[in-house]
Amino acid sequence: MIGAIAAASSGSADTSYFARAERREAWSFALLAVPGLVVIGLLLIVPVGWLFVLSFIGKDGGVSLENYARLAQPVYVITFVTTFQIAGIVTVGSILLGYPVAYLLSQLSPRAAAICMIFVILPFWTSVLVRTYAWLVLLQRRGLINSWLVGLGIINEPIPLVNNFIGTTIGMLHVLLPFMILPLYSSMKTIDTDYLKAASSCGASPMRAFWDVFFPLSRPGLFAGTVLVFILSLGFYLTPALLGGGRVSMWSMQIATNVSTYSNWGAASALGVLLLVVTIAILAALNKVFRVDKLYGGR
């Protein structure tokens, strides 16, 4: 305020006029975000808040922790273990498959990169449902993959690839891989190739230049992709529900089953709240070393 007055009394140039106006206006710009915040408040905060309350209400209608105490039962523990296993495998798999692709894309000429990008973007654009369905067909007992494996003599008779852990993992890896490639690619694209040239002109071998210069610079993207894939895996519903064949019980499916089969809203909301807490805890831990809003394309 005092600054504004001082600027008004001394400022004659246009710049101070704008600086003052912008400072005054800066706060009013928050209003532009209000409609969106209302939508998110009503459709996300209120429903999830409601579940939060529900999770602390016991069978007798009083406040209790019984819904959370239940989560120590073996059936839920198995679910948690399975979920983390699958999320871990999918995340590692997507790093192993995503890094080379992102690297190649970042090294190609713009035209070649645009063409290769189609292979990443098209799956990204195709509905998850469609892709999951395709895997169901590919991996079934008499599906293409089994007949190839038998034809090549790798296996003697078809092996169960779907309605189990393997099918779920393959399907999820396919759905989530672009979430690894895209942030990696965008962070690799910002790496100035002159750094690599400088490294090699200083006598570094291509290997050394890669590990000492390129890789560290690509870490923000790797970080973003890893967290994104891991978090999305933890809460994934569609693919495990269709490819797990009821044999793979992931966290989100357990929530759904509690609602649809047992009408146990207390247990479902406790599971949901815990899932959200774990997700946010991962992001918060990350926030110490990395700006989370960057993860989703922020500055």
Added chain:
Amino acid sequence: MLTAAASATQIRHYQRLWLYGLCALIFTFLIVPCVLIVPMSFSASNYLEFPPRAWSLRWYREFFDSAEWMDALWLSLRVAGLTTLIATPIGTAAAYGLSQMPERLTKPLRLSFLLPMIVPNILVAIGVFFVFAKLGLNNTVTGLVLVGIMLALPFVLVTVSSGLQSFDGNLERAARSLGATRLKAFLTVTVPQIKSSIAAGALFAFVAAFDEVVIALYISSGENSTLPRRMFANIRDQVDPLVAAVSSVLVVASIVLLLIVQIAKRPEKGAAR
């Protein structure tokens, strides 16, 4: 500069054969499930098989002749269209507001806009189902559009924000110093500069609303089933090639959309160079 870079990559080509090979395999893994569905949809059989023993259009006929499937398709298109119309201006306004407001407000607000991407869908689904049950919004277009807007907002915000990031704010200041009002400067100077980001955001919003299935499993049913909702039920209950036909239509639609985006992007790129 360009030629130097080109020759540097040419020298490396042969050393990188393993990388090309590996990436070709990964690209195959990524693309095959999206494309393989198409030949399978032309099967004459009652079961899914590849390659089909006999070809026919029967599953397409069944899809396009079925009132139920057509209703579902129409419902999804309406929901996605309405979502796009509403979410794009709301998200663009928020992105612009965020780019102008004081720093300390930016981060918490940005995070709240990203919540729909962070909170697991299944949790939102049962929560929204619960709230909509009280409000009588389950199985309504309004309910589906509201959910669509909420899910689409982060996509619009992120794409428009990234457009604004590369936009030089001084251009807008210049317009204002020449007498344009804030709104006029935004509409005539800023918007044309970021229009491709806004269009991309709108497209994302459409796709996000159209493809949504987990929440629809709860808040849409019976006659008010969206297309993905109906597909999900069909996949779970009876695996026949009908869904392959529907999926092929969707895959072709996404290829067409992708091509439109690529073509729309081109002139702008050329102008920038």
